[in-house]
Amino acid sequence: MANPATLGAAALSADAIGAGPMSGPRGARPRRRLSRGNVFLYGTLLLVSLYYLLPLWVMVMTSLKGMPEIRMGNIFAPPVEVTFQPWVKAWAEACTGINCDGLSRGFWNSVRILIPSLVISIAVASVNGYALSNWRFRGSETFFAILIVGAFIPYQVMLYPVVILLRELGIYGSITGLVLVHTIFGMPILTLLFRNYFASVPEELFKAARVDGAGFWGIYFKIMLPMSLPIFVVAMIIQVTGIWNDFLFGVVYARPETYPMTVQLNNIVNSVQGVKEYNVNMAATLLTGLVPLVIYFASGKLFVRGIAAGAVKG
Amino acid sequence: MMAFDSGSARLADASVSVRDLMLSFGAVQVLKGLNVDVRDGEFLVLLGPSGCGKSTLLNCIAGLLEITDGQIWIKGRNVTWEEPKDRGIGMVFQSYALYPQMTVRGNLSFGLKNQRMPKAEIAERVARAARILQIEPLLDRKPGALSGGQRQRVAIGRALVRDVDVFLFDEPLSNLDAKLRAELRVELKRLHAQLENTMVYVTHDQIEALTLADRIAVMRGGVIQQLAAPLEIYDRPANLFVAGFIGSPAMSMLEGRIAGGRFHVGGQSLALDGYEGDAPGTLGAAILGLRPEHIAVAPEGAEGLAATVDIDEPMGADKLLWTEVEGQKVSVRVPVETSHRRGSRVTLVPAMGKASLFDAGTEARL
The missing domain is CATH 2.40.50.140 (Nucleic acid-binding proteins)
Known part of the structure; x- marks a missing residue:
């Protein structure tokens, strides 16, 4: 009974058609900003970041206070009177042993250890990885396996043998010796990283380059290197962080005048004589952590890309 | 064209000659004493299902795989121990294999630069190849900015600039959609008619084989089942496998x-x-x-x-x-x-x- 009427109305007026079936939900579904899920999600994120950022906050604040203010407690409160004296002292005046020129000595030692170790280890490991994935030779798998086993041997086992080795080579206690140690110990993980990355490069690209007459080094420099920036960034970050934060090798294989920054930091913070200068300690620690932090911030995006590219494929 | 019995008579004018080729990976024998002669200027298609050894054979001819036994002759020269670059071949791959960080021009001239060819001659050859393949407007682009068909043209161009006698194609059209594949197929045939080079072409697509080939070698399990002209193979298949593999709709x-x-x-x-x-x-x-x-x-x-x-x-x-x-x-x-x-x-x-x-x-x- 109602049917003929609706039909007639529909046929008569175009408005009626528009208002009928088109008046319901249309287009993208609206989302509520303040849904329960969102509140939970952002609440959790906020809480977790607070948890992680709180120590940093305490450190920065403490490093900007004078000692009297620190003694009053209130470690979370911002400084009433901001002073940069602790930073200056940490960098240039703090005493470790007989030297009283602050962390600056350790910083430059660390730089002089880091740069050559970084360049040499990445250069050698990338060629290793390239050869192992593209120029398979008889026993290359065995060679690779032996190299990887190296990654699983605890450093403590090798500490003393390496001391003897360096002594025999006449570079014990020198920066050269420390560079050599870092280069060798970084090799397994870096080679694995590069091998897996180069294995993910299509084999036909390599074949095409061979037909085009490029040799071992030609393919490496002209084909492989230009397309592997992300993995080089990953390797760089791993090495910078690892070498800069290293304490064990530094304390074992260096002498006081060649101590890296971490060892010197320890000596400043853990010195038993005199008053504990918390503000100087905090400043010194922040200074030491600054280099890896800067590297992370500068290369975050490439780092993620490289990790995704290199780590997945075996 | 007469049916050619592989392994019996040696052709005097063979451009590529594979003699008693054996290839094993460890205990697995992939190619077992394979013989095939490709005539000068001939378009030979290696056809077979995946895993039949056709790409392997092509890689052996190119020198990209170390063979276990036998010989490879190209243009009357024994190239068995020679590097791919010295064999006088150009190769086109299924995945195009263009160097991603180089422009099209860079891709085309890479092989010539490796030969230390004078710059003027490189430019001349690149221009000639680009003209033949109609990729002149693309020369300064990177491969990432090209479509599949354009990429494959560049890949063919890379073989073309080398000015070699023998072209090797490893399923060059398999990554393209059906329409483009049909277009490029015709272009390849025209290119062959124009250049008159020897071409060895691997495919699993029987239509490609029937349309392009002067002769087809149907392979299975590393053995050539039949080597003959397309019509001969279609009309008089040598065995049940060839009969079932060739022809759509099937016999x-x-x-x-x-x-x-x-x-x-x-x-x-x-x-x-x-x-x-x-x-x-x-x-x-x-x-x-x-x-x-x-x-x-x-x-x-x-x-x-x-x-x-x-x-x-x-x-x-x-x-x-x-x-x-x-x-x-x-x-x-x-x-x-x-x-x-x-x-x-x-x-x-x-x-x-x-x-x-x-x-x-x-x-x-x-």
Whole structure:
């Protein structure tokens, strides 16, 4: 009974058609900003970041206070009177042993250890990885396996043998010796990283380059290197962080005048004589952590890309 | 063109010659004493299902795989121990394998720079290849900014600039969509007619093989099953495998036996008069292979094989009629306008001159 009427109305007026079936939900579904899920999600994120950022906050604040203010407690409160004296002292005046020129000595030692170790280890490991994935030779798998086993041997086992080795080579206690140690110990993980990355490069690209007459080094420099920036960034970050934060090798294989920054930091913070200068300690620690932090911030995006590219494929 | 028996006579003018090629990966033998000669200027297609060793053979010719035994000759030179670059070959890959960080120009000139060729000559050759392949507007782009078809053109160009005698193609059209594939196929054929180079082309696509090849080598399990001109392979397949692999829609196979000069299937029989070949008087188990276009449909009761109509598949130009003869499926190519009811009875009249008979035991052609 109602049917003929609706039909007639529909046929008569175009408005009626528009208002009928088109008046319901249309287009993208609206989302509520303040849904329960969102509140939970952002609440959790906020809480977790607070948890992680709180120590940093305490450190920065403490490093900007004078000692009297620190003694009053209130470690979370911002400084009433901001002073940069602790930073200056940490960098240039703090005493470790007989030297009283602050962390600056350790910083430059660390730089002089880091740069050559970084360049040499990445250069050698990338060629290793390239050869192992593209120029398979008889026993290359065995060679690779032996190299990887190296990654699983605890450093403590090798500490003393390496001391003897360096002594025999006449570079014990020198920066050269420390560079050599870092280069060798970084090799397994870096080679694995590069091998897996180069294995993910299509084999036909390599074949095409061979037909085009490029040799071992030609393919490496002209084909492989230009397309592997992300993995080089990953390797760089791993090495910078690892070498800069290293304490064990530094304390074992260096002498006081060649101590890296971490060892010197320890000596400043853990010195038993005199008053504990918390503000100087905090400043010194922040200074030491600054280099890896800067590297992370500068290369975050490439780092993620490289990790995704290199780590997945075996 | 005559059927060429591989391994017997050596061609004097062979451009590529593979002699007793053996290749094993550890205990697995991939190629077992393979012989093939490619004539000068010939377009040879290596055809077979995946894993038949056709790409492996191509890689051996290119020198990208170390062979276990045998020899490779290119242009009358024994290149068995030579590097790919010294063999006088250009190669085109399925994935294009363009150097992603170089421009098209860089891709084309990379091989020439490695030869330390003078700059002027490089520019000249790149320009010539770009003209032939019509990729001049793309020269300063990176491969990432090209479509699939354009990339493959550049890949062909990279082989072209090397100015070599032998081109090797490893499934170059497999990554393209159907329409583009058909276009580039024609272009490749034109290119071959223009350059008159020797080309060895690997594919699993029989249409590509039939349309492009001067001769086809059908491979299975590392062995060449038949090496002949496309029509020869289509009309007179050497064995059951070749017969089943070549042709779309596929050849219908009827299992039966031969007795008294007739082929018996179930309760019916068919005179073998006119069959090209020596069909024995009697054979316990034989297979009759019939291409859909070599069967005529007659009304019920005519001389031939009685069949029941199943369904039909219209294919535009014609129609494929599926029928059943004694419980075995037979497809027939019929004009589009004919209509047969499902379940109706008809008679199939095969053209015996075009039929293929196989020994069911050895699977070889009779």
